[in-house]
Amino acid sequence: MxxxxxxxxxxxxxxxxxxxxxxxxxxxxxxxPTQARTVLVMGDSLSAGYGLAASQGWVALTADRIAKTKPGWRVVNASISGETTAGGAARIDGELKRNKPSVVVIELGANDGLRGLPLAQSRSNLDRMIRASKAAGAKVLLVGMRMPPNLGREYTQGFADNYSALAKQHSTALLPFLLEPIALDRNAFQSDNLHPIASAQPKLRDHVWTQLEPLLR
Known part of the structure; x- marks a missing residue:
């Protein structure tokens, strides 16, 4: 006992x-805290904030809005000035592995168009990025661009059609033209007539938000 x-x-x-x-x-x-879900932005200079302070670009402004209105989310901006769809396709696997995003925003193609690169090549690269993102379990927002008419009607129409066709094929969210809110306002652009100024960035943020916000629910 x-x-x-x-x-x-x-x-x-x-x-x-x-x-x-x-x-x-x-x-x-x-x-x-529960690990934050990530929005990964894969873009070119339009998303990298070329010619602006780090806090002024539409991606940074979107990150601020998400921090205030969408608890549990964060934004990683992996955009690079001068990036082409080929560059994005080459980087996508590493960025997906590193950041494990829940949403991927793909804003690429403008530099392909300005260089007159083959439309089929650009489409193939974007297709690869979308497939890789979806295979990683992420939702995709494809952000399109438009080319100036001096490149010819066939090229400019085919360029725009790439985005709508890919979005339909993969059932992804689509913003057809990033610069739509400011495209006709010359004063909204820097001296190169390509990159928006700081005061135009909130309009781009709000424009992207119309398609991005539903993916955060």
């Missing part, structure tokens, strides 16, 4: 000694 009592008493002592450590572990777990 004394042996049994001693065993029970010893077990209680061991349990009592373990309780503080267990309580600390539970407290740390409770204090650790």
């Amino acid at each position: 004394q042996c049994a009592i001693g065993w029970v008493f010893g077990a209680w002592l061991m349990l009592a000694a373990a309780l503080p450590a267990w309580a600390q572990t539970a407290a740390r777990a409770a204090a650790t």
Whole structure:
């Protein structure tokens, strides 16, 4: 009997000694927030904020809005000035692995068009990015562009059609033309007539938000 009592008493002592450590572990777990879901932006200079302060571009403004209105979400801007669809296709796997996004925004193609690259090549690269993103479990927002008419009607129409055809093929969200809210306002652009100025960025943020916000629900 004394042996049994001693065993029970010893077990209680061991349990009592373990309780503080267990309580600390539970407290740390409770204090650790759920990992934020990520919006990954893969774009060119229009998304990288060329000629602007880091906080002024539409992606940074979108990140601010998400931080205030969508708890549990964050934005990673992996855009690079001068990026082509080929560059994006080459980088997409690494960015998906690194950031594990829930939503991928693809804003690429303008530099392909300005260089007159084959439409089939651009479409293939965008297709690869969409497929990789969906295979990683992410929703996709495809952000399109338009080319100036001096490139010829066949090319400019085919360029625009690439985005709508890919969005339909893969059932992704589509914003047909990023610059639509400011395209006809020369004063909304920097001296190169290509990149929007800081005061135009909120309009681009709001334009993208119409298609991005439903993906965050």
